[in-house]
Amino acid sequence: MSENSSKKGISLLWKISIGFVLGILFGFLVGPSVSGSPVLSGYVMPFLDFIGKVFLTLLKMLIVPLVFASLVAGAASIGDLKKLGRIGVKTLILYFVTTAIAIVIGLALGNLINAGAGMNIEGLKAEAKAAKPMLEVFLNIFPSNPLDSMVKANMLQIIVFALFFGVACVLAGERGRKVADFFENIAEVMYAVTRIVMQMAPYGVFALIAITAAKYGLSILAPFAKVIGAVYLGCIIHALLVYSGMISLFCKRSPLWYFKGVQNAAITAFVTRSSAGTLPVTMECVRDNLGVSEGVSSFVLPLGATINMDGTGLYQGICALFVAQAFNIPLTLEMQISVVATATLASIGTAGVPGAGLIMLTMVLTSVGLPIEGIALVAGIDAILDAARTVLNITGDAAVCAVIASTEGETLKS
Numbered sequence: 355m356s357e358n359s360s361k362k363g364i365s366l367l368w369k370i371s372i373g374f375v376l377g378i379l380f381g382f383l384v385g386p387s388v389s390g391s392p393v394l395s396g397y398v399m400p401f402l403d404f405i406g407k408v409f410l411t412l413l414k415m416l417i418v419p420l421v422f423a424s425l426v427a428g429a430a431s432i433g434d435l436k437k438l439g440r441i442g443v444k445t446l447i448l449y450f451v452t453t454a455i456a457i458v459i460g461l462a463l464g465n466l467i468n469a470g471a472g473m474n475i476e477g478l479k480a481e482a483k484a485a486k487p488m489l490e491v492f493l494n495i496f497p498s499n500p501l502d503s504m505v506k507a508n509m510l511q512i513i514v515f516a517l518f519f520g521v522a523c524v525l526a527g528e529r530g531r532k533v534a535d536f537f538e539n540i541a542e543v544m545y546a547v548t549r550i551v552m553q554m555a556p557y558g559v560f561a562l563i564a565i566t567a568a569k570y571g572l573s574i575l576a577p578f579a580k581v582i583g584a585v586y587l588g589c590i591i592h593a594l595l596v597y598s599g600m601i602s603l604f605c606k607r608s609p610l611w612y613f614k615g616v617q618n619a620a621i622t623a624f625v626t627r628s629s630a631g632t633l634p635v636t637m638e639c640v641r642d643n644l645g646v647s648e649g650v651s652s653f654v655l656p657l658g659a660t661i662n663m664d665g666t667g668l669y670q671g672i673c674a675l676f677v678a679q680a681f682n683i684p685l686t687l688e689m690q691i692s693v694v695a696t697a698t699l700a701s702i703g704t705a706g707v708p709g710a711g712l713i714m715l716t717m718v719l720t721s722v723g724l725p726i727e728g729i730a731l732v733a734g735i736d737a738i739l740d741a742a743r744t745v746l747n748i749t750g751d752a753a754v755c756a757v758i759a760s761t762e763g764e765t766l767k768s
Contacts, residue, residue, distance in 0.1 A: 366552060370621050373560035380560075381567020388568055399568065402561040409558025412551045413631040416544060418504050420634055421656040422516050423540040428652025429520025430534035438521065438653075441758060445654050448600075448754045449662040450698060456592050456664040456746070457694045460671025463588050469580035469672075470679030470731075507630075513656055541652065548634035559625045566737055578735050581676050585739050588668045589746040596664075597753040604757040605766055615643035615767075616752045623748045627740040629659045636748050644752070645767030646759040654758050658751030663714075665743030665750070670697040670718045673739075677719060677728030689722040696722075 388394045429438060497503040497511035504512060523530035598609035605612070613620075619636040626632055637655050640646045674693050678685040685693075697718050719726055732739065760766060 366555065366618070369556040370559050370618070373556035373558075374563055374621065374625065377560040377563035378567050381564040381569075382571065384564075385568035385571045399565065402564055406558055406561035406565060409551075409554055409562070410626060410628070410631060412554065413626060413628070413634065414507075416548055416551060416634045417630050418507055418512065419540065420544040420548070420637075421659075422504065422512055423537045423544060424637065424648070424652035425513060425516035425656050426520040426523065427534060427538040427541050428649050429517055430523040430530070430537070437762075441650065441653060441762065444758055444761065445657060445754060446661075448757065449658060449750075452596055452750055452754065453662065453664050453667045454694055454698050455596055456588075456668040456750075457671045457697050459588050459592050460584075460668035461675060461690050461693065462671075463584045463591075464672045464675030464679075467580050467584045468679060469578075469584060470676040470681075513660060516656075538648075541648075544634070545638065548638060552635065555622065559621070562625045578732075581672065581732065582735060582738055584672045585669055586742050588672060589665055589742045592664060592668060592746060593749060597749060600753050600757050605760040607756075607766060607768075611768075612644070612753065612756065613749075615639060616749055619748050619752065620745050623744045624741045627737065627744045629663075629744055629747045629751070632744070632748050633659045636752055640752050640755050643767065644756050644759075645765070646755055647764055650759045650762060650764065651755055654755040655751050658754060659748070662751050662754065663743075663747055665746030666714060667697045668746065669739055669743045670715055673715055673728075673732050674718050674722065674724065677724050677731060678722075680731055681725055681728065683724060685722065685724075692722050693718055 384394055388399055495511060495514055497508070497515050500511070500515040503515065520534070523534040597612070601607055601609050601612045616636070616639050619632055619639045622635045623629065623632040633655060637651055640651045640655065641648060671693060675685060697714070715732070716726055716729060719728060756766060
């Protein structure tokens with residue numbers, strides 16, 4: 355995508371970046387005037403909201419057919435069931451380990467920065483969606499009706515069925531190969547559709563970030579500056595230490611090579627706040643810029659968009675401590691260990707869509723006896739936090755994908 359867009363005129367990445375900066379400036383500029391201006395509140399902002407929603411809807415349109423087709427083709431293309439199992443085990447281990455490390459970093463920063471100290475909040479009320487029991491989460495990954503799972507975009511169930519289907523294509527021999535080829539062709543068409551949709555990205559990015567900047571402005575950032583700073587600092591630390599270390603150790607490449615290769619996906623993740631919505635862009639960046647094969651990327655990335663939540667996990671650690679400090683509730687070492695375990699496992703059932711981390715936070719707060727009312731403390735700034743944690747989520751997916759490819763003997767681009 356980046357190569358094609360850079361052949362003529364300004365590259366798509368630069369267009370997206372320009373749209374991002376202009377959107378922030380526009381939002382901060384008009385934000386204070388929106389409520390008092392009939393033109394802004396009645397026409398301009400609703401139009402921008404419409405453009406942003408269209409872009410998000412088009413990204414969502416890609417998810418189910420792209421994930422299913424690419425995952426079936428990816429599982430079938432590996433061919434060797436032993437290799438498929440080996441890749442699956444390595445992928446799951448890396449995803450869970452990196453998520454656990456991210457949560458530990460979040461707890462460490464939460465203890466260090468002590469953002470909620472002195473707030474002394476009492477009587478705060480908020481409605482929170484009840485978290486599902488973990489056994490129910492595991493049971494729900496198996497689809498009783500695959501078509502219903504696709505209609506409802508239940509990504510875990512789609513992934514499980516696609517894996518079964520892809521493995522069955524291998525077991526079915528020559529006829530199965532023909533079916534796998536069919537889905538491989540569908541995947542290629544979906545990649546082309548992705549490139550078409552991404553041409554709208556600069557306008558969608560401008561609209562989405564302008565709405566966010568106008569709505570929250572600078573005033574909302576001040577009271578929770580420590581929390582926002584902790585989340586963003588934690589994401590940077592995790593990316594620089596964990597992902598850079600993985601790329602250097604396993605891929606024998608410079609971290610700059612990696613971050614440059616995934617920057618387009620990172621920008622898309624920041625403004626859409628959706629790991630699943632960014633998946634088409636992530637897949638293209640990993641394949642075109644890093645040189646990961648379709649077989650590995652089609653297996654690792656869709657799985658990561660559903661269960662790999664490094665940024666969300668880091669956010670859980672910081673926000674759990676923030677809520678505890680705000681309500682003057684001590685969080686012991688044992689309770690913080692419980693946060694690590696619960697948030698790591700809960701990442702399996704967290705959808706890669708905007709705001710899903712806030713629902714996941716209810717499970718974490720409940721696990722250590724913190725008041726769910728604390729959700730209201732972070733709900734107002736969740737969109738700002740969500741942007742950073744989504745970037746870390748998808749860059750983590752891409753890093754694990756590159757590591758898996760390298761350990762499987764693939765030669766990555768230099």
